[in-house]
Amino acid sequence: MTRDFDQLWVYLSANPLLHLTLTLVAFHIGMFIYRRAGLNPLLNPVMIAVGLVVAVLTMTGTTYQSYFEGAQFVHFLLGPATVALAIPLYRQIEKIRQSGFAILVSIIAGSATASASAVAIAWVLGGTNEALVSLATKSVTAPVAMGISEQLGGLPSLTAVLVIITGILGASLGPYLLDLLRIKSWAARGLAIGTASHGIGTARAIQVNEVAGAFSGLAMGLNALATAILLPIAWYWFF
Amino acid sequence: MLAYLTLIFCCQLIGELIASATGLPIPGPVIGMALLFCGLLLHGKIPEELGGVGNALISNLSILFVPAGVGVMLHVKLIGTELVPISVALVVSTLLTIAVTASLMAWLSPQKAKTDEKSDGGRK
Numbered sequence: 003m004t005r006d007f008d009q010l011w012v013y014l015s016a017n018p019l020l021h022l023t024l025t026l027v028a029f030h031i032g033m034f035i036y037r038r039a040g041l042n043p044l045l046n047p048v049m050i051a052v053g054l055v056v057a058v059l060t061m062t063g064t065t066y067q068s069y070f071e072g073a074q075f076v077h078f079l080l081g082p083a084t085v086a087l088a089i090p091l092y093r094q095i096e097k098i099r100q101s102g103f104a105i106l107v108s109i110i111a112g113s114a115t116a117s118a119s120a121v122a123i124a125w126v127l128g129g130t131n132e133a134l135v136s137l138a139t140k141s142v143t144a145p146v147a148m149g150i151s152e153q154l155g156g157l158p159s160l161t162a163v164l165v166i167i168t169g170i171l172g173a174s175l176g177p178y179l180l181d182l183l184r185i186k187s188w189a190a191r192g193l194a195i196g197t198a199s200h201g202i203g204t205a206r207a208i209q210v211n212e213v214a215g216a217f218s219g220l221a222m223g224l225n226a227l228a229t230a231i232l233l234p235i236a237w238y239w240f241f
Numbered sequence: 242m243l244a245y246l247t248l249i250f251c252c253q254l255i256g257e258l259i260a261s262a263t264g265l266p267i268p269g270p271v272i273g274m275a276l277l278f279c280g281l282l283l284h285g286k287i288p289e290e291l292g293g294v295g296n297a298l299i300s301n302l303s304i305l306f307v308p309a310g311v312g313v314m315l316h317v318k319l320i321g322t323e324l325v326p327i328s329v330a331l332v333v334s335t336l337l338t339i340a341v342t343a344s345l346m347a348w349l350s351p352q353k354a355k356t357d358e359k360s361d362g363g364r365k
Contacts, residue, residue: 112342
């Protein structure tokens, strides 16, 4: 019996189906908890799913590499989904035309705040150089962040992790801060969440309100562009 | 349905080609998003089926971050040794970024846009 199970386990763990299913099931559990709690931002479904998957992988002694062989099919869809963000953006074209200047100024200021404050805080608290570089791009969507970080001498894989954690933090704490600041405009809320916490923030913004989702997607794209151009220039200026 | 999925893939592929040909530090999918947006501007409306394909992809955006997020297990040690600087920087800087961006946007937005907002405004 045990022997049969071992053989089955060997077969399944070499098959993408197992880790693909694990990812989907973990996410459904995350969504179930999130919905049950009335979309409470603190119970972010991505965070719950990541926690569950890490727990299962650690318990079964599975490496991240072999997990990713299955999970890459989910990961792959990030590209097409990013392209599709053009659709909600187009639906808000009128609002974007009306406040183009405000959008640009707010995103550039937000982008500079994200990089400068993260680096300054970590530097004061004694962070190493690798951590500082990787923190500088924390609010930028993962593929761009990894590229910039590599260019500046950071660790791309650490960058990706910090980007994801930032996304979860912004998506879960951001709504409370925005309520506290009495920001009621969906455009301003979405723009702030997208600038600070890229796609994960956008994913939550879309669930809450369509205007917020579109502005969040726009902010994610423009922040990536602003950081990719400005951060390398600022970095060589200071260091 | 399949035609529009193909269109989205083509936008990304052209985006990737532009990114690697020009050496721009922008990822292919973001260029693809700009391409699709320009296409919609030229077309003047969103084809119904494209809206359907787009919704299917976007409404499940969250799950797509799970595989990359699990990568945290690779860096538990490094983050552990620098737990204080990294976690304080992440939390404070993320909140500061949200506060700066939202306040500026609310302050600079033209009045007309603000009144439009109120009609569908609310909490959350």
